[in-house]
Amino acid sequence: MTPIHEPLSEExxxxxxxxxxxxxxxxxxxxxxxxxxxxxPDGADVLSxxxxxxxxxxxxxxxxxxxRAGTPLEVVEAALAxxxxxxxxxxxxxRGVLGTSGIPTIGGVFATNASxxxxxxxxxxxxxxxxxxxxxxxxxxxxxxxxxxxxxxxxDLVKLLAGSHGSLAFLTEVTFRLLPVPExxxxxxxxxxxxxxxxxxxxxxxxxxxxxxxxxxxxxSVRSRFAGGALPQGAVTALRLEGLAASVAVRSEKLIxxxxxxxxxxHLEAEGTRRLWREIRDGAPYADGTPRPLWRVSVAPxxxxxxxxALRLETGVDAFYDWQGGLVWLRMExxxxxxxxxxxxxxxxxxxxxxxxxxxxxLAAMQAFQPQAExxxxxxxxxxxxxxxxxxxxSPMVG
Amino acid sequence: xxxxxxLESRQAVLSRRRxxxxxLLDLLPRGCLVHEPRELxxxxxxxxxxxxxxxxxxxxxxxxxxxxxxxxxxxxxxxPVVPRGAGTSLSGGAIPQEDAVVIGLSKMSRILEVDFAxxxxxxxxxVTNLAISEAVSADGYFYAPDPSSQLACTIGGNxxxxxxxxxxxKYGVTTNNLLGVKLVLIDGTIVELGGKxxxxxxxxxxxxxxxxxxxxxIVTEATVRLVAxxxxxxxxxFGFDSSEEAGACVADVIxxxxxxxxxxxxxxxAIEICEAFAHAGYPMDVEALLIVEVxxxxxxxxxxxxxxxxxxxxxxxxxxxxxxxxxxxxxxxKGRKSxxxxxxxxxxxxxxxxxxxLGQLPAVLRGTAEIVEKYGLRVANVFHAGDGNMHPLILFNxxxxxxxxxxxxxxxxxxxxxxDVGGCLTGEHGVGIEKRDLMRHQYGDADLAxxxxxxxxxxxxxxxxxxxxxxxxxxxx
Numbered sequence: 001m002t003p004i005h006e007p008l009s010e011e012x013x014x015x016x017x018x019x020x021x022x023x024x025x026x027x028x029x030x031x032x033x034x035x036x037x038x039x040x041p042d043g044a045d046v047l048s049x050x051x052x053x054x055x056x057x058x059x060x061x062x063x064x065x066x067x068r069a070g071t072p073l074e075v076v077e078a079a080l081a082x083x084x085x086x087x088x089x090x091x092x093x094x095r096g097v098l099g100t101s102g103i104p105t106i107g108g109v110f111a112t113n114a115s116x117x118x119x120x121x122x123x124x125x126x127x128x129x130x131x132x133x134x135x136x137x138x139x140x141x142x143x144x145x146x147x148x149x150x151x152x153x154x155x156d157l158v159k160l161l162a163g164s165h166g167s168l169a170f171l172t173e174v175t176f177r178l179l180p181v182p183e184x185x186x187x188x189x190x191x192x193x194x195x196x197x198x199x200x201x202x203x204x205x206x207x208x209x210x211x212x213x214x215x216x217x218x219x220x221s222v223r224s225r226f227a228g229g230a231l232p233q234g235a236v237t238a239l240r241l242e243g244l245a246a247s248v249a250v251r252s253e254k255l256i257x258x259x260x261x262x263x264x265x266x267h268l269e270a271e272g273t274r275r276l277w278r279e280i281r282d283g284a285p286y287a288d289g290t291p292r293p294l295w296r297v298s299v300a301p302x303x304x305x306x307x308x309x310a311l312r313l314e315t316g317v318d319a320f321y322d323w324q325g326g327l328v329w330l331r332m333e334x335x336x337x338x339x340x341x342x343x344x345x346x347x348x349x350x351x352x353x354x355x356x357x358x359x360x361x362x363l364a365a366m367q368a369f370q371p372q373a374e375x376x377x378x379x380x381x382x383x384x385x386x387x388x389x390x391x392x393x394x395s396p397m398v399g
Numbered sequence: 400x401x402x403x404x405x406l407e408s409r410q411a412v413l414s415r416r417r418x419x420x421x422x423l424l425d426l427l428p429r430g431c432l433v434h435e436p437r438e439l440x441x442x443x444x445x446x447x448x449x450x451x452x453x454x455x456x457x458x459x460x461x462x463x464x465x466x467x468x469x470x471x472x473x474x475x476x477x478x479p480v481v482p483r484g485a486g487t488s489l490s491g492g493a494i495p496q497e498d499a500v501v502i503g504l505s506k507m508s509r510i511l512e513v514d515f516a517x518x519x520x521x522x523x524x525x526v527t528n529l530a531i532s533e534a535v536s537a538d539g540y541f542y543a544p545d546p547s548s549q550l551a552c553t554i555g556g557n558x559x560x561x562x563x564x565x566x567x568x569k570y571g572v573t574t575n576n577l578l579g580v581k582l583v584l585i586d587g588t589i590v591e592l593g594g595k596x597x598x599x600x601x602x603x604x605x606x607x608x609x610x611x612x613x614x615x616x617i618v619t620e621a622t623v624r625l626v627a628x629x630x631x632x633x634x635x636x637f638g639f640d641s642s643e644e645a646g647a648c649v650a651d652v653i654x655x656x657x658x659x660x661x662x663x664x665x666x667x668x669a670i671e672i673c674e675a676f677a678h679a680g681y682p683m684d685v686e687a688l689l690i691v692e693v694x695x696x697x698x699x700x701x702x703x704x705x706x707x708x709x710x711x712x713x714x715x716x717x718x719x720x721x722x723x724x725x726x727x728x729x730x731x732x733k734g735r736k737s738x739x740x741x742x743x744x745x746x747x748x749x750x751x752x753x754x755x756x757l758g759q760l761p762a763v764l765r766g767t768a769e770i771v772e773k774y775g776l777r778v779a780n781v782f783h784a785g786d787g788n789m790h791p792l793i794l795f796n797x798x799x800x801x802x803x804x805x806x807x808x809x810x811x812x813x814x815x816x817x818x819d820v821g822g823c824l825t826g827e828h829g830v831g832i833e834k835r836d837l838m839r840h841q842y843g844d845a846d847l848a849x850x851x852x853x854x855x856x857x858x859x860x861x862x863x864x865x866x867x868x869x870x871x872x873x874x875x876x
Contacts (some may be wrong), residue, residue: 064692113598149786152829163603179660207538207539301517376590398552
């Protein structure tokens with residue numbers, strides 16, 4: 001059994017890391033463990049944030065919350081729901097697609113920059129994160145950022161920590177901004193567009209002053225696996241509008257009028273909208289209990305369908321699109337085809353792909369994260385060393 | 400007056416001045432190096448005009464490769480480099496020093512690509528902020544961050560300072576609207592961070608370069624996010640009997656879950672100064688004014704305004720004035736955006752930039768008034784209230800050194816107050832030299848040491864903009 005350290009305070013975490021630094025005993029940092037992409041390397045203990053639990057401060061009038069890193073996401077979201085507030089970036093839940101158990105934590109959400117459909121207009125987790133406290137690889141307790149919306153005092157270490165996948169430091173506390181829950185939401189659906197037509201329709205929708213807050217395309221191959229099979233026949237291109245009821249009504253009318261030239265238009269009311277976008281957020285069609293390789297690919301919005309079209313000519317793939325096409329959930333039939341995928345990502349203008357899932361022996365043999373240019377790899381290594389000079393925190397993010 | 404210090408000039412550099420100039424002349428095309436002392440004067444300061452230093456030379460490269468060549472040379476010979484956009488920094492971020500080569504991006508001012516389908520523009524770093532919005536306006540888009548100096552300031556400078564503006568409340572600041580950069584590291588290496596994809600792989604280096612105040616590298620190109628222009632936008636004026644009531648109203652509007660595009664605050668001195676300059680139609684019989692901008696469809700604006708007016712009523716609002724035309728709306732914003740310039744016509748001023756939690760606005764406004772009064776000075780408050788980003792303008796007479804010292808002392812006290820109530824020293828102007836020596840008030844030793852270690856990961860010899868941001872004492876050897 002891998003030893004698990006679960007410090008109950010920031011001071012305890014600091015002491016633990018200081019001791020480990022002396023003996024150069026490495027750690028793998030974990031929150032709830034629900035987003036782990038890799039097994040544990042030999043000889044590393046787990047440093048878990050689960051003992052750091054609880055909301056420290058919630059100020060609805062200032063739309064900010066501070067919570068210890070190990071606080072369950074559901075606890076945070078329940079507290080926010082009481083005041084009709086929410087996390088703007090719609091953190092996803094990867095337990096379905098990864099087959100992991102456990103409880104997602106707020107620290108894990110920020111450490112992996114886990115962002116859902118509204119990322120397209122409201123920014124990623126990193127854009128909502130205002131401040132952090134962490135223990136670096138020297139065992140020092142460090143704070144960065146703060147609890148105000150605008151803050152350019154010194155280097156923005158907050159952004160570096162967001163999405164660092166436990167490679168730089170052990171997060172102990174996070175402060176983040178919130179948004180009011182929109183009064184209502186609808187989804188405008190255009191039926192039976194092919195991927196290229198859908199890209200054009202989504203680009204048109206995003207160019208309109210109607211504030212689309214979600215733009216996804218669900219090809220026919222996945223359509224039936226959403227909304228309990230209740231979506232209209234054929235591929236579904238889904239556009240979400242949120243806000244005050246009076247405004248949503250006016251905007252959806254405008255959007256529908258503009259979309260009819262692309263195809264048959266229907267719509268989902270608030271409840272159906274919530275379910276659909278939660279499923280899109282979590283990659284629901286691929287929560288299929290298989291280890292078939294699953295990628296999350298981030299490219300320029302119109303490049304998403306170009307990438308998939310090119311791959312289809314060479315290998316068996318299944319895909320659907322979020323973020324106006326810029327986020328591709330891509331499932332391979334057999335082999336992850338990493339080299340092929342990365343070559344085509346480059347060909348369509350660049351981006352990156354993260355391998356979420358594969359058979360353990362395949363995963364063990366490859367890099368889940370996109371390899372970077374040599375110059376950037378060197379820079380990342382220096383940045384990591386500035387937090388963690390002894391390399392105590394093992395993460396596939398920075399080699 | 401306690402002058403803000405600079406690092407001591409490197410004698411080894413100063414003594415080689417002639418050779419360095421000759422070498423740089425070789426590296427750059429004709430007309431791309433300024434080195435005659437008389438011609439260096441325009442580069443001796445920025446908008447933080449109390450401090451002036453002549454640089455060794457000013458390179459004005461035309462390409463990323465030329466920027467890289469100059470950086471590689473400076474790195475090799477240990478010559479400090481100070482990046483410069485339009486020189487509009489309010490915190491001294493672009494002020495050079497005698498042993499430094501300024502790299503100015505003014506010749507790299509082209510918009511390279513506009514890509515509406517991906518809602519992105521690729522621009523050179525010397526493009527002005529406003530030029531981006533102007534280039535895409537006819538197609539129904541804009542670039543969201545809008546610092547008051549947007550007519551002059553460059554996107555490269557905006558990235559250096561992570562600039563904000565009046566409309567950030569809804570659209571975020573530079574870091575939230577920046578997709579990628581081409582960055583030249585101090586040793587001349589050119590790297591590309593991010594691109595048109597929403598998320599980049601690896602560590603978020605782009606996130607720390609943005610707001611790095613030119614200490615991590617020089618940005619030569621940027622990919623920025625374009626946003627579809629709203630259907631309509633309408634600024635509305637709300638006049639109050641006291642600053643405290645106006646401040647409390649702001650907190651209540653946000654607390655009610657209403658997020659207008661902008662909430663700007665002006666107190667009586669600021670109203671008088673701006674109205675005299677812009678004739679914007681501001682009410683003159685109130686103590687404080689909020690400019691609240693709502694946008695969207697007619698229905699949405701109406702609904703939002705009705706809620707705001709209801710909340711303002713609870714705070715005894717005296718005047719509510721909606722703009723009736725595009726011209727009136729433009730005038731309202733012209734008045735606000737000319738606040739600094741208009742103030743400069745009647746007195747010298749220093750502008751603070753602390754941000755405070757919204758609930759603390761009334762208390763900090765009171766505290767600011769008390770501090771300024773204690774020093775026998777006057778203050779005009781004009782700021783982005785919706786995100787708590789305060790801009791007290793402390794008026795003084797620059798010809799009187801004692802008056803100037805009092806203004807600086809009062810400013811420092813106000814910033815410490817902002818930090819003490821849970822805020823920060825600077826919301827959008829940057830630390831520069833101005834707030835450098837206050838950094839220890841906000842950060843502990845370990846906090847600063849970590850930031851400096853990251854800085855050193857990019858620039859181990861501390862050659863890039865070396866006198867800025869971090870207190871001169873206590874730097875790593």
